[in-house]
Amino acid sequence: MVDIATRVHNHKWKIDPIVRSLIDTDFYKLLMCQSIFRNHPDTQVTFSLINRTKSVRLAELVDEGELREQLDYARSLRLARGESTWLRGNTFYGKRQMFRSDFMEWFEGFQLPPYHLEKRDGQYELTFEGKWHEVMLWEIPALAILMELRGRAVLDRMGKFELQVLYARAMTRVWEKIEALRELPDLKIADFGTRRRHSFLWQDWCVQAMLEGLGDSAKGGAFTGTSNCLIAMRRDIEAVGTNAHELPMVYAALSETDETLRRAPYKVLADWHEEHEGNLRIILPDTYGTKGFLELAPDWLAGWTGIRIDSGDPASGAEDAIAWWRARGEDPRDKLVIFSDGLTVDKIRELHAQFSGRVKVSFGWGTLLTNDFRKLVPDDGLAPFSLVCKAISANGRPTVKLSDNPEKAMGPEAEIARYKRVFGVGDQQAFDVVV
Ligand SMILES: Nc1ncnc2c1ncn2[C@@H]1O[C@H](COP(=O)(O)OP(=O)(O)OP(=O)(O)O)[C@@H](O)[C@H]1O
Ligand SMILES: O=P(O)(O)OC[C@H]1O[C@H](OP(=O)(O)OP(=O)(O)O)[C@H](O)[C@@H]1O
Numbered sequence: 001m002v003d004i005a006t007r008v009h010n011h012k013w014k015i016d017p018i019v020r021s022l023i024d025t026d027f028y029k030l031l032m033c034q035s036i037f038r039n040h041p042d043t044q045v046t047f048s049l050i051n052r053t054k055s056v057r058l059a060e061l062v063d064e065g066e067l068r069e070q071l072d073y074a075r076s077l078r079l080a081r082g083e084s085t086w087l088r089g090n091t092f093y094g095k096r097q098m099f100r101s102d103f104m105e106w107f108e109g110f111q112l113p114p115y116h117l118e119k120r121d122g123q124y125e126l127t128f129e130g131k132w133h134e135v136m137l138w139e140i141p142a143l144a145i146l147m148e149l150r151g152r153a154v155l156d157r158m159g160k161f162e163l164q165v166l167y168a169r170a171m172t173r174v175w176e177k178i179e180a181l182r183e184l185p186d187l188k189i190a191d192f193g194t195r196r197r198h199s200f201l202w203q204d205w206c207v208q209a210m211l212e213g214l215g216d217s218a219k220g221g222a223f224t225g226t227s228n229c230l231i232a233m234r235r236d237i238e239a240v241g242t243n244a245h246e247l248p249m250v251y252a253a254l255s256e257t258d259e260t261l262r263r264a265p266y267k268v269l270a271d272w273h274e275e276h277e278g279n280l281r282i283i284l285p286d287t288y289g290t291k292g293f294l295e296l297a298p299d300w301l302a303g304w305t306g307i308r309i310d311s312g313d314p315a316s317g318a319e320d321a322i323a324w325w326r327a328r329g330e331d332p333r334d335k336l337v338i339f340s341d342g343l344t345v346d347k348i349r350e351l352h353a354q355f356s357g358r359v360k361v362s363f364g365w366g367t368l369l370t371n372d373f374r375k376l377v378p379d380d381g382l383a384p385f386s387l388v389c390k391a392i393s394a395n396g397r398p399t400v401k402l403s404d405n406p407e408k409a410m411g412p413e414a415e416i417a418r419y420k421r422v423f424g425v426g427d428q429q430a431f432d433v434v435v
């Protein structure tokens, strides 16, 4: 096992690449990339970094030269032979050849496209412009690089013993969470923490701790796998994933009329339905408001495997889904509900108590698994914050996200107002966004 503290101390003098592999990314990005490669190969999209925690002045904390060095390093990466073999030959969700050979041939020659970086008002403006299936692969490495560089700026000032104790405390914290989760009967939980992790080695440590502490779900344990493909490959565990808001956001932006806009979120899932079955048929309903989405949903969607609850009050989102399945003649006990928004142990405990037995419950645990260094250093300089990287335009038209939490909404004001009218979204309750 790597001694992370010693390593952090010894690596201060050379470039220590943060992202070293094109598959050091979330599995769902590769699934979506393949789908976009097939259905929208010519769509031009811009992705942009968005720091929702304005108080963290990233451009003052992270050196621009180091940032460029890391981004350039990521651009030098190519799919390694072993990685390609794994993607081509591995079984994902019980299915062989999940990635088609035309997609794999393209991916084998792929290199991350150029980026555009500027400083403004203490923040970095970092954008990626180009073909949708190419620029979308920047999201996870860009976030992981910025998060880790901000952490390293703090770690750089620490001595060897301070680092040793810091990691000992953080490890204890992770382990105590795992001990608390062990008390929950029939728990199912996965790691979704790549994008805002403390570091790759730390995420890898957390995944191994979950595996030992909770047990592999393939052998009756609670840990269902990781969304990180590189870790899944190296540790021989399941790579897990669903689908994300970027699909409805871009499909919606490309819609010419209000009527096609209204249908866009269902078109996304119709395309997905053609490609995937079973556990990959998971609805993400909140892009333009969960309630309206479910009311207008075609009946075939009620036959899908489950739903991912990713914003707003998770308990009411899940209750709405249960009522909807009942109204459509489905038994909620056969349905999977995946909670994935800013989870803490207390939240997991609460949702587990409220929903287990009523639906199949599962959790996708992100930042507060892989980057919970809150209050471990003076000034809380290692606390995670709400950094995201989103599609902001498609073929020159702005994208919009409403979400079930107005704090997560994005897009030009006039467009937000139009989307709210089209999707019938009224007043929404706001919830603090921590990560
Ligand atoms: N960011 C990362 N992404 C992927 N793998 C990593 C990362 N950091 C470390 N590793 C892997 O973890 C293991 C331990 O890392 P470590 O860096 O200590 O090894 P190393 O042999 O000294 O390599 P290096 O000198 O290149 O950092 C190695 O197998 C290394 O490839
Ligand atoms: O435990 P967490 O850190 O929340 O990890 C998982 C989250 O990451 C993803 O979204 P992202 O945060 O990138 O965007 P969003 O908040 O706008 O959904 C995902 O949709 C989850 O919400």
Ligand SMILES: O=C(O)c1cccnc1
Pocket: 026, 028, 192, 193, 227, 240, 241, 242, 243, 308, 340, 364, 366
């Ligand atoms: O597959 C997902 O749904 C996922 C993975 C990582 C982070 N958020 C969501």
